[in-house]
Amino acid sequence: MQIVKRSATALFLAVLSFAAAAHPHSFITLKTQIMVKDEQITGLKMRWVMDELTSADLLYDAGNAKPGDEIWKKLAAEVMANVLGQHYFTEFWHNGEKVKFLNRPTQYGMSRVDHQAVLTFILPLAEPQPLAGQKYSFSTFDPSYYVDMSYAEDSDVTLPDGLQSQCALNVNTPEPSDETLNFASSLDKDDAPPEDMDLGKQFAQTVTLQCQ
Numbered sequence: 001m002q003i004v005k006r007s008a009t010a011l012f013l014a015v016l017s018f019a020a021a022a023h024p025h026s027f028i029t030l031k032t033q034i035m036v037k038d039e040q041i042t043g044l045k046m047r048w049v050m051d052e053l054t055s056a057d058l059l060y061d062a063g064n065a066k067p068g069d070e071i072w073k074k075l076a077a078e079v080m081a082n083v084l085g086q087h088y089f090t091e092f093w094h095n096g097e098k099v100k101f102l103n104r105p106t107q108y109g110m111s112r113v114d115h116q117a118v119l120t121f122i123l124p125l126a127e128p129q130p131l132a133g134q135k136y137s138f139s140t141f142d143p144s145y146y147v148d149m150s151y152a153e154d155s156d157v158t159l160p161d162g163l164q165s166q167c168a169l170n171v172n173t174p175e176p177s178d179e180t181l182n183f184a185s186s187l188d189k190d191d192a193p194p195e196d197m198d199l200g201k202q203f204a205q206t207v208t209l210q211c212q
Contacts, residue, residue, distance in 0.1 A: 024184075027054070028150075032044050034209065041209075047118065094129060101124065108122070
């Protein structure tokens with residue numbers, strides 16, 4: 001099977017032409033660490049592992065590049081531009097209001113693990129948020145559900161050492177209706193659901209952080 005080489009920018013939100021029908025067409029496994037300084041949340045440290053099909057062109061572009069080679073910086077910048085264009089694919093909530101992010105990550109990079117591309121970055125909050133007595137929630141998802149973004153295990157969301165006694169984390173995985181599942185399955189790779197349907201949000205896991 002021949003793979004057509006494409007740019008990393010085009011790749012991130014589109015899989016190759018021989019992808020199967022039905023949304024989603026691409027899969028990203030998430031890991032997130034909540035970043036804390038001086039008893040305040042400062043951001044989210046994220047690790048996104050792309051499935052092998054989605055990774056194929058990125059790794060083709062990287063060739064035999066070693067960690068730290070310039071090509072990894074170039075690929076990371078291209079993919080990160082797409083992530084920023086979608087507000088990090090993340091919503092962060094406190095007291096019924098969205099918490100704003102900085103427009104650029106404080107650090108980011110790309111690497112290879114076996115046959116999969118891995119994007120790591122720090123998503124910084126625009127303003128640090130207090131921990132004591134507060135409750136937060138956040139979700140990472142593609143609104144169109146073209147890309148499935150999810151945690152393989154609840155333990156893939158973590159707190160810094162020492163905060164486990166003060167704060168509790170919970171990962172809620174939704175159960176969409178049969179109607180929603182059937183609609184997603186009916187979408188071809190060139191189809192897009194109505195924006196007001198929030199299809200991706202209906203499949204998005206929600207992380208809740210409750211602190212004493």
